[in-house]
Amino acid sequence: xxxxxxxxxxxxxxxxxxxxxxxxxxxxxxxxxxxxxxxxxxxxxxxxxxxxxxxxxxxxxxxxxxxxxxxxxxxxxxxxxxxxxxxxxxxxxxxxxxxxxxxxxxxxxxxxxxxxxxxxxxxxxxxxxxxxxxxxxxxxxxxxxxxxxxxxxxxxxxxxxxxxxxxxxxxxxxxxxxxxxxxxxxxxxxxxxxxxxxxxxxxxxxxxxxxxxxxxxxxxxxxxxxxxxxxxxxxxxxxxxxxxxxxxxxxxxxxxxxxxxxxxxxxxxxxxxxxxxxxxxxxxxxxxxxxxxxxxxxxxxxxxxxxxxxxxxxxxxxxxxxxxxxxxxxxxxxxxxxxxxxxxxxxxxxxxxxxxxxxxxxxxxxxxxxxxxxxxxxxxxxxxxxxxxxxxxxxxxxxx
Numbered sequence: 001x002x003x004x005x006x007x008x009x010x011x012x013x014x015x016x017x018x019x020x021x022x023x024x025x026x027x028x029x030x031x032x033x034x035x036x037x038x039x040x041x042x043x044x045x046x047x048x049x050x051x052x053x054x055x056x057x058x059x060x061x062x063x064x065x066x067x068x069x070x071x072x073x074x075x076x077x078x079x080x081x082x083x084x085x086x087x088x089x090x091x092x093x094x095x096x097x098x099x100x101x102x103x104x105x106x107x108x109x110x111x112x113x114x115x116x117x118x119x120x121x122x123x124x125x126x127x128x129x130x131x132x133x134x135x136x137x138x139x140x141x142x143x144x145x146x147x148x149x150x151x152x153x154x155x156x157x158x159x160x161x162x163x164x165x166x167x168x169x170x171x172x173x174x175x176x177x178x179x180x181x182x183x184x185x186x187x188x189x190x191x192x193x194x195x196x197x198x199x200x201x202x203x204x205x206x207x208x209x210x211x212x213x214x215x216x217x218x219x220x221x222x223x224x225x226x227x228x229x230x231x232x233x234x235x236x237x238x239x240x241x242x243x244x245x246x247x248x249x250x251x252x253x254x255x256x257x258x259x260x261x262x263x264x265x266x267x268x269x270x271x272x273x274x275x276x277x278x279x280x281x282x283x284x285x286x287x288x289x290x291x292x293x294x295x296x297x298x299x300x301x302x303x304x305x306x307x308x309x310x311x312x313x314x315x316x317x318x319x320x321x322x323x324x325x326x327x328x329x330x331x332x333x334x335x336x337x338x339x340x341x342x343x344x345x346x347x348x349x350x351x352x353x354x355x356x357x358x359x360x361x362x363x364x365x366x367x368x369x370x371x372x373x374x375x376x377x378x379x380x381x382x383x384x385x386x387x388x389x390x391x392x393x394x395x396x397x398x399x400x
Contacts, residue, residue: 094393095363098384101344103375104337107271111280111306111332113315113322115258119235121159121251124220125149129242136324138229139179143251144238149221150209153232153251154179156224164202164217168194175224176217180205223251230254230324254326260289260306260314262332269302272334278306279333280314282322289314337375347379349390360384361391 127147137143139155156175162168164176169192177190177198185208186201199215206213225232230253237248260280264272274294280287292307308314315322322328349360350371359366360381369383384390 093391095389096346096349096392098343098345098381098388098390099386100341101378101380102339102341103344103373103378103380104335104339105375106336107268107334109262109264109268109332109334111278111330112261112263113258113328113330114261115254115326116256117233117252117254117326118256119249119251120225120253120255121223123151123238123244123248123250124160124246125151125218126244126246129238129240129244132234132238132240134233135231136229137232139182143223143232144234146220146244149218150211151221151223151250152209153223153225153228155226155228157226159224160219160222163219164194164198164222165215166194166199173198176222177201183208220246225251225253226255227320227324231326254324257313258315258319258322262304262306262334263297264302264304266300266302269304272304272336277309277335277338278304279335280306281331281333282315282318285318285321287314287316287318338373340373340380342372342380342382343384343386344378344380345384345390346392347374347377349392350379350381363389 123146125146127149129144129146130148131145133142133144137153139153141153142150143153144151154175156171156179158171158175160172162170162172164173171192173194174190174192177186177188180186180198180201181188181190183205185204186197188197202215202217203213206215233252235249235252237244238250262278272291274291276291278289278291280289288309289306290309291304292311293305295303295305297303306314308316313319345360350369351359351361353359353366353368357368358371359368361367362384367383369381371379371381373380
């Protein structure tokens, strides 16, 4: 609890009213203290009065201070001390006791992750599209059928360009063997050569999917996508009843670098410093990012594009953990003021000396301090001990 004292010197002239007032302030939260303090200090004035009428006005002023402070979350206890003398110049100071404090604030928002959708495979079959099956797909799932021939998707980085048959070789063969090994149909080590083990595995897979077990995968019966599971779409050409001649754009999927963005109202954007850290959360992972670029939408919203702190993709090496799809929404936290603990005082207590060094005024005089963090009107400093009183406000007024 911070305690604020308002004091003024005494002189040899008698007066008919108290000349000192002590205010005990109890803030509801540390974050609101600085604001409350300034409101309190504006009302904490002790004015000389020479008549009962002025004394009544003083009491009215004190009541107004109590009401104003109470509305902002403070509980004020005022102790009036009698005696003292009137002077032409009245000086008073508000003193606050430094104490262990914590500051920090964050905004909970949503980050949109977008990934470009592009054509990842062409159609190589001829005939009429007899069925389509889009959505979330894993390796081995069916995508569409042409005149009864099913087209399956597998994970692989090389587009299919040949039949997988005896004497075939190359990366197409290796990725088919890797797919068949994942289903326990292929028992060897995937390589680039079609051999007896490849033939047996293909025939076993064909039997399991209701195909003729001839050991040959015709060009067009498989398409390769680099990352699965994934959200798969088909081009307009691949629609039931459409006649295909081969060569049409067929399979579309999100592919390429992801973009992480925050879409904010002007009011939200005004609360976020440009150098804020944004923590993007996916399941148990938290990715720290920064604002790399800012733009305006036609709607009037402000869009912050995020990057990793090193300038790379926000998700880094964990991008494969993200859900598939061209648009994904993730929870995020914008760190407006980093969490910091230490000796706290109101920001209004900070001044600088003629050399530009930061200082506060204690009961012993000016004391240099180092500002470690600030926020919500509170400053965390190095150079003070808890319990030290610092001056926040000094006011000089003339008596009427």
